[in-house]
Amino acid sequence: MNFRAVLILLTLIPLFSPASTDSINGIMREVETRQLSQERQWLKLLHFEKDFFQSRQSQMDSPLFFLSQDGKKNPQAELLATIQAFFAPVAGMDVNDHPQCRFPARYRWLKNQLKDMALSWPDVDCPRFKAFFEGIRGESVSLVFSSYYLNNPSSAFGHTFLRINKAASLRDGKRYELLDYGINYAAETDTNNAFLYGFKGLFGLFPGKFRSIPYYYKVREYNNAESRDLWEYELSLPQSSVDMLIAHIWEVGPLATDYWYLTENCSYHMLSVLEAADPSVQILDKLDQFVIPADTVRVLWNKTELIKSYSFRPSVRQVYLERWRLLSAEEREELEALAEQLRTRDEITYSQNFLTKDPVSQARILDTFIDYVDFRYSQQVQEAGREEQLKLRVLAKRSENPVAPEAVVIIPKLEEQPHLAHPSGRWGVGALKQLGDDETSILFSHRFALHDRLDPSWGYPKASQISFLDMDFSSGKKLEIENISAFELVSAGAWSRLIPENSWRFKLGVERTRNENFQPTHEGIVRLGSGWTLQKGHFDFSAQLLGEVHYGPHLPHDKLWGGVGPYLEAHFEVNPFWLMQAHIFYRRDSYVGVQDYLRTGIESQWSFTKNLGIRLQYRNERFLERTSLQLFKYY
Amino acid sequence: MKIAQLVIAALLVSGVAHAQKKGLLAEMSGQGYGSAGCGLGSIVMGSDGNQILAATTNGTSGNQTFGISTGTLNCQQDGIFKSGKEVPAFIEVNKVALANDAARGEGETLAGLANLMGCDSQAMGSTMQKNYNKIFVDTNMQPAAIEANIHEVVSKNNICGA
Numbered sequence: 001m002n003f004r005a006v007l008i009l010l011t012l013i014p015l016f017s018p019a020s021t022d023s024i025n026g027i028m029r030e031v032e033t034r035q036l037s038q039e040r041q042w043l044k045l046l047h048f049e050k051d052f053f054q055s056r057q058s059q060m061d062s063p064l065f066f067l068s069q070d071g072k073k074n075p076q077a078e079l080l081a082t083i084q085a086f087f088a089p090v091a092g093m094d095v096n097d098h099p100q101c102r103f104p105a106r107y108r109w110l111k112n113q114l115k116d117m118a119l120s121w122p123d124v125d126c127p128r129f130k131a132f133f134e135g136i137r138g139e140s141v142s143l144v145f146s147s148y149y150l151n152n153p154s155s156a157f158g159h160t161f162l163r164i165n166k167a168a169s170l171r172d173g174k175r176y177e178l179l180d181y182g183i184n185y186a187a188e189t190d191t192n193n194a195f196l197y198g199f200k201g202l203f204g205l206f207p208g209k210f211r212s213i214p215y216y217y218k219v220r221e222y223n224n225a226e227s228r229d230l231w232e233y234e235l236s237l238p239q240s241s242v243d244m245l246i247a248h249i250w251e252v253g254p255l256a257t258d259y260w261y262l263t264e265n266c267s268y269h270m271l272s273v274l275e276a277a278d279p280s281v282q283i284l285d286k287l288d289q290f291v292i293p294a295d296t297v298r299v300l301w302n303k304t305e306l307i308k309s310y311s312f313r314p315s316v317r318q319v320y321l322e323r324w325r326l327l328s329a330e331e332r333e334e335l336e337a338l339a340e341q342l343r344t345r346d347e348i349t350y351s352q353n354f355l356t357k358d359p360v361s362q363a364r365i366l367d368t369f370i371d372y373v374d375f376r377y378s379q380q381v382q383e384a385g386r387e388e389q390l391k392l393r394v395l396a397k398r399s400e401n402p403v404a405p406e407a408v409v410i411i412p413k414l415e416e417q418p419h420l421a422h423p424s425g426r427w428g429v430g431a432l433k434q435l436g437d438d439e440t441s442i443l444f445s446h447r448f449a450l451h452d453r454l455d456p457s458w459g460y461p462k463a464s465q466i467s468f469l470d471m472d473f474s475s476g477k478k479l480e481i482e483n484i485s486a487f488e489l490v491s492a493g494a495w496s497r498l499i500p501e502n503s504w505r506f507k508l509g510v511e512r513t514r515n516e517n518f519q520p521t522h523e524g525i526v527r528l529g530s531g532w533t534l535q536k537g538h539f540d541f542s543a544q545l546l547g548e549v550h551y552g553p554h555l556p557h558d559k560l561w562g563g564v565g566p567y568l569e570a571h572f573e574v575n576p577f578w579l580m581q582a583h584i585f586y587r588r589d590s591y592v593g594v595q596d597y598l599r600t601g602i603e604s605q606w607s608f609t610k611n612l613g614i615r616l617q618y619r620n621e622r623f624l625e626r627t628s629l630q631l632f633k634y635y
Numbered sequence: 636m637k638i639a640q641l642v643i644a645a646l647l648v649s650g651v652a653h654a655q656k657k658g659l660l661a662e663m664s665g666q667g668y669g670s671a672g673c674g675l676g677s678i679v680m681g682s683d684g685n686q687i688l689a690a691t692t693n694g695t696s697g698n699q700t701f702g703i704s705t706g707t708l709n710c711q712q713d714g715i716f717k718s719g720k721e722v723p724a725f726i727e728v729n730k731v732a733l734a735n736d737a738a739r740g741e742g743e744t745l746a747g748l749a750n751l752m753g754c755d756s757q758a759m760g761s762t763m764q765k766n767y768n769k770i771f772v773d774t775n776m777q778p779a780a781i782e783a784n785i786h787e788v789v790s791k792n793n794i795c796g797a
Contacts, residue, residue, distance in 0.1 A: 176750050224731070381731055
């Protein structure tokens with residue numbers, strides 16, 4: 001007799017006995033008396049949340065997630081239908097399709113709720129769920145935050161996913177994190193068109209899916225390919241909750257749910273499955289309407305006791321920089337010589353100087369060089385391009401040297417830790433004085449997210465600005481838009497001989513300026529520029545070429561015009577709470593023939609805390625001079 | 636004019652979205668919940684590597700920075716590796732890091748592989764270092780050949796239990 005037949009027989013026996021109908025009826029009655037359908041965990045397992053209109057329904061969009069027709073709106077009906085379904089006969093179906101096998105977390109929860117009753121449960125053996133559960137072998141859970149990545153707009157706010165930590169290896173008692181499974185929730189995108197991408201992302205038109213992916217894959221993707229740091233926050237969850245989490249992920253795994261870029265996104269659903277797994281986890285209601293990945297980490301850290309410990313997995317860039325720091329001046333010269341050959345030759349040869357060094361020093365140089373290539377030429381390394389071929393030969397050289405690599409331990413300073421960052425939303429109120437205006441007007445501002453280079457610098461990449469929906473209004477004689485940055489990005493990564501990267505900036509928005517008649521005017525603007533940034537300690541200096549396109553519907557002459565010119569900026573961090581910058585920008589415009597434009601500006605922010613700061617700005621440009629003072633509150 | 640453009644764009648978008656939703660539902664109901672292959676991220680990648688990236692970053696499919704040329708991750712069912720497929724998938728995804736570790740004689744990736752194969756990681760490190768050329772250069776970094784050669788050198792050197 002085959003396995004399946006035995007299984008069917010075993011499950012049929014209790015089913016057709018009178019006891020089972022008694023059980024169902026008993027359970028139904030008990031569920032009613034105890035009002036289990038209103039229990040927090042049941043609602044969380046069904047992903048019931050209040051929506052924007054304050055009506056409560058499940059956020060799961062697939063009808064396959066519900067056993068009752070009413071399931072999306074009625075948790076009671078779904079519970080009763082679920083109980084019925086759990087007692088359904090297995091005969092005639094793939095056992096893996098049995099409701100107990102599809103909804104193992106619900107089944108566990110129900111049994112646990114009624115464990116004080118002597119009931120006969122018709123346990124079904126679910127081979128595929130069992131394989132999943134045992135394959136994951138979860139003992140604990142970490143929330144992993146992957147840091148900001150400006151080169152990919154959808155990752156600019158960072159990303160979070162879960163790692164289910166395996167028990168220590170039975171063989172040697174050690175943990176091998178790379179062999180854990182990660183649980184990721186992501187939009188399954190289907191377009192390269194930036195407009196469509198943004199639109200569909202914002203309006204929930206991409207399907208979102210949970211995926212189980214080996215952690216090593218995420219490490220290679222983030223740490224190596226994109227040079228993003230990973231922060232791993234281990235959560236204190238009991239084993240029973242870890243088991244529930246795995247069972248619940250199984251329930252939502254096969255479904256597609258609408259992915260909302262700003263609300264029901266990757267970070268949101270990592271927390272929603274945690275809440276489903278453990279009723280004592282309460283975090284969603286501590287979040288804003290909009291969910292920024294970094295904010296979830298900060299809220300977990302500040303407002304819950306869930307984070308047990310955290311660790312840092314540096315990107316290949318950080319590892320390379322650390323190795324470089326450990327080199328002596330002479331060793332750095334050798335490294336540069338190798339890097340130069342990599343750029344210009346088709347073969348790496350080792351100088352006499354290198355060959356006469358002791359093996360320890362040689363190993364240090366080669367190890368630094370290996371990480372350098374991986375970081376600097378990550379694309380070519382993945383695609384087995386020229387640089388990778390040369391690196392493989394350097395590896396052969398390294399393999400002849402038995403000296404162990406120097407251990408690289410990077411312990412980020414407190415001010416670099418993302419969970420200690422300022423909140424990403426920002427309100428501002430202040431005063432604005434413009435030359436020619438008699439009165440000072442009141443200035444209001446609100447920024448949706450995330451960070452600019454004058455905000456307190458704790459926890460954010462120091463060389464970057466990521467502003468999303470930053471709006472300034474002034475109220476003098478009437479309410480006016482002063483500035484809108486739909487998107488403003490600045491990447492001021494420092495240039496060095498070994499890492500000759502460009503710095504760049506981009507803005508899409510609306511600015512209020514003055515036309516040639518000194519009349520205020522609003523202009524839509526797209527600005528893009530690129531150049532170089534040099535850094536010395538806490539000081540950096542950028543020189544860039546900017547191009548702009550302006551559209552001013554109320555301009556007296558050309559409504560659409562462009563300009564281009566050099567932009568110089570100096571930025572200085574006195575300390576993480578006191579920053580300043582100044583710029584000068586000359587532009588040649590196509591407006592009414594050709595015109596010159598010059599703008600200078602200086603601004604500084606002093607922050608009392610990570611949540612409160614004061615910013616002074618002065619700007620002088622053609623036809624306009626303005627000074628403002630604003631108090632910022634981060635929330 | 637501007638409004639007209641927006642309307643057209645919106646119509647286009649909703650059209651695409653609609654088509655896509657229909658496609659998804661069809662796929663779901665056709666396969667049935669949780670049956671054959673569609674489970675939790677049987678990270679099914681299509682024939683092109685693009686999809687895998689889409690599946691992993693919270694992100695774009697343009698600007699692709701990380702993809703895997705062939706599909707060993709297809710060896711997953713319901714998000715878990717089928718038995719015997721863990722080692723080849725590990726080698727394929729990690730081959731660059733593995734070559735680095737082998738050349739240095741140790742490292743996290745190499746230790747992970749040693750654990751998967753039930754080998755002593757220290758012994759495996761020095762064996763792979765000594766056989767670096769055979770494993771990575773002679774094989775031209777082809778994953779299957781790397782795997783075969785690793786198996787060959789570890790069994791010759793008798794460093795794996797069992």
